[in-house]
Amino acid sequence: MRSLIAKEWRESRALIFGFLILAPVASVLIKWLLVGFKATETTDSLVFIIPGAFALFVFALSADLAAADISSGRIAFFAALPTSPAKVWAAKTLFLAGSALLYLGYALVVETMILALAGKATAPLMGPEAARMTLPLTAVMTAGAATFLFSTLIDRGFAAALAGFGMVAGPWLVLGAIRKNIGGFGIDLEAASLFACVVLIVASLSGSAAAFLSGRVHLKARLRRVLVAGLAFLLVLLPATVWAGVSVRNWLTIDAGDEQVRLGGGRPTPDGTWALLSASRRGKGPFGAPSPQEDWAVNLETGVVREFGGIGWFMGGDEEFAEGPGRLALFRHSKAPDGKANWLRVVYDLNTGRPLSTRSVQRSKLYGWTSIPWGLHRLDITRSPRRLLTADGRTFDQPEGWRFSPATAPWGVGLRRRKGGVSYSFGVLLFDTGEIRELSHHPHSLPDDPDGFAVSFGQPIRRIPLAGGETEEIDIGKPNSRSLSPDLRFAVISSSAGLYLVRSKDASIEKIEDETPVRGGPFILWANDSRTFLVLGHGPSLKGTIRDGHATVEQVQVSPRIIFPVHFDGSRVLGFGAGHGSYHVSELDGSSRQLLPVR
Amino acid sequence: MSTAEPITIQGLKKRYGKKQVLTGVTLSVPRGVTTALLGRNGAGKTTILRILAGLLPRNGGEVSVAGLDPWKQAIRVKAITGYVPDAPMFHPRWRVRDAMSLVKSARRRSWDEREARRLAETFQLAGSDRIGALSKGARAKLSLLLALSHHPEVVLLDEPASGLDPLSRKEVLGTLVEIMEREGAAILISTHRLDDVERLAERVAFLKGGEIVAEGLTEELRTGRGIPEAQLEHPGLTELYAALLDREQEKREVQPCAV
Numbered sequence: 001m002r003s004l005i006a007k008e009w010r011e012s013r014a015l016i017f018g019f020l021i022l023a024p025v026a027s028v029l030i031k032w033l034l035v036g037f038k039a040t041e042t043t044d045s046l047v048f049i050i051p052g053a054f055a056l057f058v059f060a061l062s063a064d065l066a067a068a069d070i071s072s073g074r075i076a077f078f079a080a081l082p083t084s085p086a087k088v089w090a091a092k093t094l095f096l097a098g099s100a101l102l103y104l105g106y107a108l109v110v111e112t113m114i115l116a117l118a119g120k121a122t123a124p125l126m127g128p129e130a131a132r133m134t135l136p137l138t139a140v141m142t143a144g145a146a147t148f149l150f151s152t153l154i155d156r157g158f159a160a161a162l163a164g165f166g167m168v169a170g171p172w173l174v175l176g177a178i179r180k181n182i183g184g185f186g187i188d189l190e191a192a193s194l195f196a197c198v199v200l201i202v203a204s205l206s207g208s209a210a211a212f213l214s215g216r217v218h219l220k221a222r223l224r225r226v227l228v229a230g231l232a233f234l235l236v237l238l239p240a241t242v243w244a245g246v247s248v249r250n251w252l253t254i255d256a257g258d259e260q261v262r263l264g265g266g267r268p269t270p271d272g273t274w275a276l277l278s279a280s281r282r283g284k285g286p287f288g289a290p291s292p293q294e295d296w297a298v299n300l301e302t303g304v305v306r307e308f309g310g311i312g313w314f315m316g317g318d319e320e321f322a323e324g325p326g327r328l329a330l331f332r333h334s335k336a337p338d339g340k341a342n343w344l345r346v347v348y349d350l351n352t353g354r355p356l357s358t359r360s361v362q363r364s365k366l367y368g369w370t371s372i373p374w375g376l377h378r379l380d381i382t383r384s385p386r387r388l389l390t391a392d393g394r395t396f397d398q399p400e401g402w403r404f405s406p407a408t409a410p411w412g413v414g415l416r417r418r419k420g421g422v423s424y425s426f427g428v429l430l431f432d433t434g435e436i437r438e439l440s441h442h443p444h445s446l447p448d449d450p451d452g453f454a455v456s457f458g459q460p461i462r463r464i465p466l467a468g469g470e471t472e473e474i475d476i477g478k479p480n481s482r483s484l485s486p487d488l489r490f491a492v493i494s495s496s497a498g499l500y501l502v503r504s505k506d507a508s509i510e511k512i513e514d515e516t517p518v519r520g521g522p523f524i525l526w527a528n529d530s531r532t533f534l535v536l537g538h539g540p541s542l543k544g545t546i547r548d549g550h551a552t553v554e555q556v557q558v559s560p561r562i563i564f565p566v567h568f569d570g571s572r573v574l575g576f577g578a579g580h581g582s583y584h585v586s587e588l589d590g591s592s593r594q595l596l597p598v599r
Numbered sequence: 600m601s602t603a604e605p606i607t608i609q610g611l612k613k614r615y616g617k618k619q620v621l622t623g624v625t626l627s628v629p630r631g632v633t634t635a636l637l638g639r640n641g642a643g644k645t646t647i648l649r650i651l652a653g654l655l656p657r658n659g660g661e662v663s664v665a666g667l668d669p670w671k672q673a674i675r676v677k678a679i680t681g682y683v684p685d686a687p688m689f690h691p692r693w694r695v696r697d698a699m700s701l702v703k704s705a706r707r708r709s710w711d712e713r714e715a716r717r718l719a720e721t722f723q724l725a726g727s728d729r730i731g732a733l734s735k736g737a738r739a740k741l742s743l744l745l746a747l748s749h750h751p752e753v754v755l756l757d758e759p760a761s762g763l764d765p766l767s768r769k770e771v772l773g774t775l776v777e778i779m780e781r782e783g784a785a786i787l788i789s790t791h792r793l794d795d796v797e798r799l800a801e802r803v804a805f806l807k808g809g810e811i812v813a814e815g816l817t818e819e820l821r822t823g824r825g826i827p828e829a830q831l832e833h834p835g836l837t838e839l840y841a842a843l844l845d846r847e848q849e850k851r852e853v854q855p856c857a858v
Contacts, residue, residue, distance in 0.1 A: 003700050080652060082705055
């Protein structure tokens with residue numbers, strides 16, 4: 001092997017010495033004549049000079065490595081010796097790889113010295129910034145391997161160099177266009193490019209080896225070489241490409257029952273038959289593929305999962321259920337041919353999972369569908385300033401300096417604004433007059449009467465007179481959980497002193513129980529009727545019923561313990577069970593049914 | 600050294616594309632015998648040698664070199680074979696010692712450094728000589744040196760003195776004769792020159808139409824004795840034999856009667 005490598009060195013040393021001189025001379029000339037020493041930047045060396053010098057060297061060396069021996073017939077000299085063709089090929093490959101790496105090191109050192117002499121910073125050449133050269137250098141090595149392959153096939157050095165360059169330059173240009181026009185399908189194109197380069201290097205070397213050995217290069221049978229090399233090339237390229245595609249596809253595909261999937265969110269349909277969840281994967285996938293997300297509808301009776309996947313699906317408020325029971329309207333943000341944002345509204349039949357209709361609407365016309373529920377009203381979040389759409393059809397733009405808060409009443413909406421740092425001031429907007437009344441504390445619930453009392457759920461609880469005057473503090477212990485009913489008429493608050501009911505219409509507070517089962521967190525759930533609620537505890541739970549404005553509770557058993565509740569319909573609760581890794585539908589008698597396995 | 604017959608060819612066939620070059624060659628070369636393969640240009644002599652040297656696959660028939668298949672067991676065959684092609688290719692930038700070093704590393708233990716130096720001295724080749732600057736004759740000698748320095752069991756020579764001047768021819772052929780007498784290898788020489796045949800070979804095989812049309816001792820062929828009638832009447836043989844007889848006739852006419 002040593003003598004074979006020495007043979008390659010003997011035949012190439014004139015070329016190598018030439019490039020050893022060329023690298024520093026060209027670098028100095030470029031800096032002196034084209035850029036100017038003063039204007040020279042270290043990044044130029046990283047991005048252009050070093051990769052450029054490396055590229056020229058690799059092309060020149062690899063072009064004739066096999067071609068010269070084959071075209072001259074010298075390959076027959078080795079064929080007549082008891083030396084395996086594999087050894088001859090391996091010697092050429094090792095020589096190419098070793099020389100290229102040594103030359104790269106040489107170019108780096110030379111460039112560092114030239115920059116130092118020019119008084120420029122040299123640290124980036126050796127530091128983390130040097131990683132910027134990774135992709136260009138890998139691309140050059142790919143072109144070098146491709147040139148070596150063509151050098152074996154067509155035994156003409158210059159043509160081989162052109163072919164090798166073309167094999168890399170073509171896809172490079174295509175990738176650049178993809179990145180510019182489509183955004184790369186959400187994949188990290190740099191990572192994908194590096195993978196493609198490695199695959200092409202292996203495929204090219206495999207093809208060259210196959211041409212040399214099985215293609216019987218010493219017979220100079222060109223067609224056979226090409227066929228054998230092409231087959232070997234494809235045998236490496238195709239499986240790798242398929243594997244990459246399948247890996248990305250598998251990452252981007254989320255299936256019900258996949259234990260790697262993370263479930264979150266969760267809203268029930270008005271009829272309580274389905275729960276809407278969002279499913280995603282953590283982290284980044286192969287080649288930087290982004291975390292996929294899908295929206296699922298899970299039938300609480302049967303456990304059937306309807307998947308509504310794809311990038312950009314967006315569930316838009318109660319509008320989802322506007323088509324009636326068993327129907328779901330989903331929204332997708334897509335790009336129209338004219339470049340303006342477009343919305344697709346797709347209505348699905350939940351029972352069959354099939355789409356019933358699709359409509360495309362320009363963003364400017366999607367007024368009613370770009371709003372989200374905001375208490376008793378809706379909020380258009382696509383506008384700036386945001387616009388409140390009241391239940392009786394009026395619109396109010398967010399006052400300058402203020403933001404709408406979720407506290408709403410038929411007559412108005414809460415406001416807040418930042419005073420400085422983490423300090424806020426609060427107020428309410430009266431629809432009829434447009435008046436903004438400033439308040440001392442954040443109103444969490446608003447009364448029926450605009451001159452009544454708002455309630456602020458802090459510690460202590462405060463009753464705030466909307467018409468002005470002193471704020472009243474009510475000590476109910478340290479609150480650890482609270483929840484407003486869907487119709488905002490009632491709030492249940494859990495605190496260290498017990499369980500309390502707050503009536504929004506008059507800001508009155510009533511104690512329900514002396515002890516609360518809740519120790520903290522979102523464990524107070526309301527049924528859609530706004531009269532039935534559930535207080536989840538670590539041990540027993542409490543189911544409450546409101547009649548004539550008063551609440552009574554009874555103990556119930558919910559098992560397994562729910563640590564992430566989603567929905568309560570009055571008789572059963574859907575949630576993420578502790579320690580069981582799955583969503584459960586739990587009855588209030590302690591029985592439950594598992595819906596989806598999830599980590 | 601193997602006990603099997605050095606070279607055995609039975610019904611050898613070879614085609615290049617649609618052109619059938621060898622239609623069924625049968626030939627054997629015993630140990631210690633030099634056999635000349637005689638035929639016109641394009642008869643297939645080089646093809647036979649390249650097949651024996653493990654450089655070409657065959658399309659039919661059986662071929663054995665020291666009991667080995669030269670294509671399927673190419674490395675082993677090449678280890679015991681010395682092959683001199685008709686146009687040896689060297690890199691012009693190589694020196695003589697570079698070529699010797701390459702062959703030596705390929706042949707490893709079988710390479711006889713002393714023999715190589717002896718041949719280099721005989722052929723007046725210096726290690727530092729640049730091959731690109733050598734004459735055709737010197738390069739032919741170098742090929743011989745590289746092929747013979749490992750004491751091969753089988754020697755395959757493809758027109759070894761082709762294109763050489765008379766002095767170089769004399770040197771090369773003289774060395775060949777010396778080596779043949781000493782080595783005891785089976786030697787197959789392809790040539791189209793009758794004087795090479797007379798000088799070097801004890802046996803001659805005539806190649807025409809892709810097959811061996813006649814085979815026998817050179818002496819017999821020269822005098823016409825010992826050749827079967829059928830072979831004598833073969834059209835290909837007639838042509839070459841006539842050439843041999845003409846030469847014999849010429850010699851007799853020129854030389855005075857022996858005393």
